[in-house]
Amino acid sequence: MKEKRENPGDLLQGTLDLLILKALARSAMHGYGVAEWIHQTSEDILKVEEGALYPALHRLELRGLLSSEWGTSDNNRRAKFYSLTAAGRKQLAQETEFWRRMSGAVARILQTA
Amino acid sequence: MFSEWLNETWLRVKALWRRSELDRDLDDELEFHLAMRDEKNRQAGLAAEEARYAAHRQFGNTMRVKERNREMWTFFSLETLWQDLRYGVRMLRKNPGFTLTAVLTLALGIGANTAIFSVVDAVLLRPLPFPASDHLVRIWESKPKEGYFRNVVNGLNFLDWREQNRSFESMAAISDATVNLKINGEPLAVQGLSVSPEFFSVLRATPHLGRTFTAEDGIPGRDNNAILSYEFWQKQFGGRPDIIGKKLEVSGPPPEIVGVMPEGFSLPNNKADIWIPLAIVRTKDWGKGRFLTVLGRLRDGVTLAQAEQDMARVGDFTAEQRPDFNKGWSSQVVPFLQDETHEVRRPLLVLLAAVGFVLLIACANVANLLLMRGTGRQREMAVRAALGASRTRIVQQLLLEGLILSFSGTAVGIAFANWGLRGLLALIPSSTPLPLIGAIEIDRRVFAFAFIVSLLTAIVFGLAPALRLSRVNLQDALRQGTLRSGVGGHRILRQSFVVIEIALAFVLMVGAGLMLRSFEHLLSVNPGFEPEHVLTMHIFTSPSKYRDDQKRSQYVEQILREIRNTPGVRSAGSTHFLPMTERISSSCFSPADQPPPKPADAPSARFLIISSGYFATMGTQLLNGRDFSDRDSFGTPSVMIVNHAFVEEFLSHEDPLGKKFHVCWSNPDPAEIVGVVADARHLDLQEAPQPTIFLPNAQAPMYFANLVVRAQGDPRQITRSAEMAVHRVNPDQAVSGIQTMESVLSDSVASPRFQLALLLIFAGIALVLAMIGVYGVVSYSVRQRIQELGIRIALGARAADIAGMILKDVLFLAVIALTIGLACALILTRVLTTLLFEVTPTDPATLLSVTCLVFCVATLAAFLPARRAMRVDPMLALRDE
Numbered sequence: 001m002k003e004k005r006e007n008p009g010d011l012l013q014g015t016l017d018l019l020i021l022k023a024l025a026r027s028a029m030h031g032y033g034v035a036e037w038i039h040q041t042s043e044d045i046l047k048v049e050e051g052a053l054y055p056a057l058h059r060l061e062l063r064g065l066l067s068s069e070w071g072t073s074d075n076n077r078r079a080k081f082y083s084l085t086a087a088g089r090k091q092l093a094q095e096t097e098f099w100r101r102m103s104g105a106v107a108r109i110l111q112t113a
Numbered sequence: 114m115f116s117e118w119l120n121e122t123w124l125r126v127k128a129l130w131r132r133s134e135l136d137r138d139l140d141d142e143l144e145f146h147l148a149m150r151d152e153k154n155r156q157a158g159l160a161a162e163e164a165r166y167a168a169h170r171q172f173g174n175t176m177r178v179k180e181r182n183r184e185m186w187t188f189f190s191l192e193t194l195w196q197d198l199r200y201g202v203r204m205l206r207k208n209p210g211f212t213l214t215a216v217l218t219l220a221l222g223i224g225a226n227t228a229i230f231s232v233v234d235a236v237l238l239r240p241l242p243f244p245a246s247d248h249l250v251r252i253w254e255s256k257p258k259e260g261y262f263r264n265v266v267n268g269l270n271f272l273d274w275r276e277q278n279r280s281f282e283s284m285a286a287i288s289d290a291t292v293n294l295k296i297n298g299e300p301l302a303v304q305g306l307s308v309s310p311e312f313f314s315v316l317r318a319t320p321h322l323g324r325t326f327t328a329e330d331g332i333p334g335r336d337n338n339a340i341l342s343y344e345f346w347q348k349q350f351g352g353r354p355d356i357i358g359k360k361l362e363v364s365g366p367p368p369e370i371v372g373v374m375p376e377g378f379s380l381p382n383n384k385a386d387i388w389i390p391l392a393i394v395r396t397k398d399w400g401k402g403r404f405l406t407v408l409g410r411l412r413d414g415v416t417l418a419q420a421e422q423d424m425a426r427v428g429d430f431t432a433e434q435r436p437d438f439n440k441g442w443s444s445q446v447v448p449f450l451q452d453e454t455h456e457v458r459r460p461l462l463v464l465l466a467a468v469g470f471v472l473l474i475a476c477a478n479v480a481n482l483l484l485m486r487g488t489g490r491q492r493e494m495a496v497r498a499a500l501g502a503s504r505t506r507i508v509q510q511l512l513l514e515g516l517i518l519s520f521s522g523t524a525v526g527i528a529f530a531n532w533g534l535r536g537l538l539a540l541i542p543s544s545t546p547l548p549l550i551g552a553i554e555i556d557r558r559v560f561a562f563a564f565i566v567s568l569l570t571a572i573v574f575g576l577a578p579a580l581r582l583s584r585v586n587l588q589d590a591l592r593q594g595t596l597r598s599g600v601g602g603h604r605i606l607r608q609s610f611v612v613i614e615i616a617l618a619f620v621l622m623v624g625a626g627l628m629l630r631s632f633e634h635l636l637s638v639n640p641g642f643e644p645e646h647v648l649t650m651h652i653f654t655s656p657s658k659y660r661d662d663q664k665r666s667q668y669v670e671q672i673l674r675e676i677r678n679t680p681g682v683r684s685a686g687s688t689h690f691l692p693m694t695e696r697i698s699s700s701c702f703s704p705a706d707q708p709p710p711k712p713a714d715a716p717s718a719r720f721l722i723i724s725s726g727y728f729a730t731m732g733t734q735l736l737n738g739r740d741f742s743d744r745d746s747f748g749t750p751s752v753m754i755v756n757h758a759f760v761e762e763f764l765s766h767e768d769p770l771g772k773k774f775h776v777c778w779s780n781p782d783p784a785e786i787v788g789v790v791a792d793a794r795h796l797d798l799q800e801a802p803q804p805t806i807f808l809p810n811a812q813a814p815m816y817f818a819n820l821v822v823r824a825q826g827d828p829r830q831i832t833r834s835a836e837m838a839v840h841r842v843n844p845d846q847a848v849s850g851i852q853t854m855e856s857v858l859s860d861s862v863a864s865p866r867f868q869l870a871l872l873l874i875f876a877g878i879a880l881v882l883a884m885i886g887v888y889g890v891v892s893y894s895v896r897q898r899i900q901e902l903g904i905r906i907a908l909g910a911r912a913a914d915i916a917g918m919i920l921k922d923v924l925f926l927a928v929i930a931l932t933i934g935l936a937c938a939l940i941l942t943r944v945l946t947t948l949l950f951e952v953t954p955t956d957p958a959t960l961l962s963v964t965c966l967v968f969c970v971a972t973l974a975a976f977l978p979a980r981r982a983m984r985v986d987p988m989l990a991l992r993d994e
Contacts, residue, residue: 031145
């Protein structure tokens, strides 16, 4: 099954989706955790636009890439935890591959001087 | 791809049901995020207020996020809906002719459905207004072997049932009773019910004033009490609150008023203004005859099947106790609402189906209108698609326009229904009122029905055109000049709609045609009597005053003599049940020269208690022997008269005169046949004459009589003098039900007439709608083909060829439609069988004439546009391009 890339020009959108999928690849996390993980793992370079984070999470959930569950956070608050579905894992693999090729290509172009 | 779509749709559908939960979750989720951020900010050393502010600033506009997320979970946003709505209204307003036609067509269909549904709902669907009314049942006796079902019940059997059953909380017996009251010195016959004391507790009815009956009211001698209806109390006693304990004025010991029931309290089929106790006791008298109806309330948790089983056991007991009387008899338990409405259920459902057909035809018409109009909008659709509207969005837009049409149609339709319902209710013959307690009105339930119907309607007529039109070929549609030729694709769809319309209209016409034929047959039946010039009236003699048989027998004779002496009266007589009023009585009988068989084994025949002069007054011919006369009285040998059907069935090849029979109903000594009369219909016009025994009132007197009086001229003119004649004999004798025999006869066919009238109206509407449908489609296709026609005419085609070409298409469609319609009619009209009289649902004459009619109408509808096609000016047609 080949996923059609909607709005291929919207690189940022696709990037955020990819980062979310990646963040959730290891364990289930709530939205805040995802934002923090991306922020920290990118060594403070990438700062997720928080207003865009939640629509993205819900969209991925509707597409069946994520599933969600209400649970309790470390500090005992009710929080919604997202985790990858099988489709999500597959998607992550595909997107990662696409991103590698893409960034590799861009890097090669930039290297030629 | 599909599974993903399915998953998404499922999540969204789920979200529809838990919209508020979804909103709360979203709030919680964002709240959690902000709280976490706030905490982190504080740890970083910001002041509390500053930290929260920073958290919000970092997040941005939370409202916007929520809105975006909510939109994502729902099918469409309110904003786009609002846009589409405004756009749709604008499009419809731009095209007032189309909109008006569509809205009126739908209004007609939805209005008719709403009106009929309001009747169906009030009569068949709404639970009866008694607490836990689903536990109420009617219990009848039945004798399956002889085809007696829902038979009235014997008194002793009722007592056994009441004592022996294990499934009923309580059980009550009911019998009709007329009560002769004196109100302000005037005698007044009041419609009442004699009920065993449990009656009110079975219905769980509480009184408005005073009390209902208690077990004590069921003891003979203590039963002289009465309960009034609210309406009667208001009308006759001005709603006086001190009415309890007052005595009613009657001829005889006056009953005491112990209670007044609340407003509107009544049984669906038995309106009563007064209830008096029915004291049933174990005496020999109660062991004779069956005339009670029995109402029961099931215990909690007892099913109908269990109750039936239980009653079968009790039935065995009664058969064992009184085998002579009960052999072969068992009982039947029927849910109360179903029992009360069993006569109107089928006719009402037939009418509902008929209006359903009308609505379907209306839908087909509007669908075609939408398709044809849609052709003109192809470029619009293409432009929208080109500008990025998805197919879903376009379908959504078109469906929304359909909804606007359908809701407007419903609004107008409800106004139609409101108006039509009043006409409908006025048409319902007062002689055969609907079994109904409350009022029929357009209430919330009916509104809900209309709303659902309009939603479904919008889908039925809107979906096919919407799907069809949204499938646009951008390039074709946008290219100039191809608009006309690009439309051929809908042709099949349009034609299918027309075929459906004609077929449906045909089925309805067949139904109406069958009813018409049946009604014709009914009216041409010779009833066996001559209703012209005959006046009828009902008298009920107070049992307390005329307990003595002989006295009572003379009483009616006295009244008749007085009436016969009134100027303008030709003759007079009496019968205990009037013909055509659906009341019959049967009795067993046996030849006098044989030992009397047990009642359960003996043959039975109808019987009527009549006076001398009855046959002469009714115009029923005496075939043989003599009529009853003054000589037949107490003390003279018992006599009887039988009808022709009786002789045919029981005395063929024998001379009936002089034969003697025991008749179970009357006194033990055998009666001799002194006369034979011609057959007359009795129950109603439909039923063939049954073997009937006539006994003289002078020898077997009844407590009530229907007087029949033949006038020299207009029977209505002797009303007053006949009534006065009765009062000369007994000033306290109330007279009720004064009616000409002609109106009795006409009332007896009021229900079929009513059904017929409505079916004809609906079939007529259906036919007109189908005609409009055919007209619309043909004239549209003529407009589409105008160039082609122009070329043909230019090349020398004659007008007749052109018209033939157009008509041929229509006739082809009509033939397909009639074939389908015929097949459907043969299946569907079977439900009419029980409503038809001497006509089978496959009556060839009806099928043939309706086929011709529908064919002609379709041709006629096509003729006007065909004529326009003949007059196409080739120059104009070709220049047009």
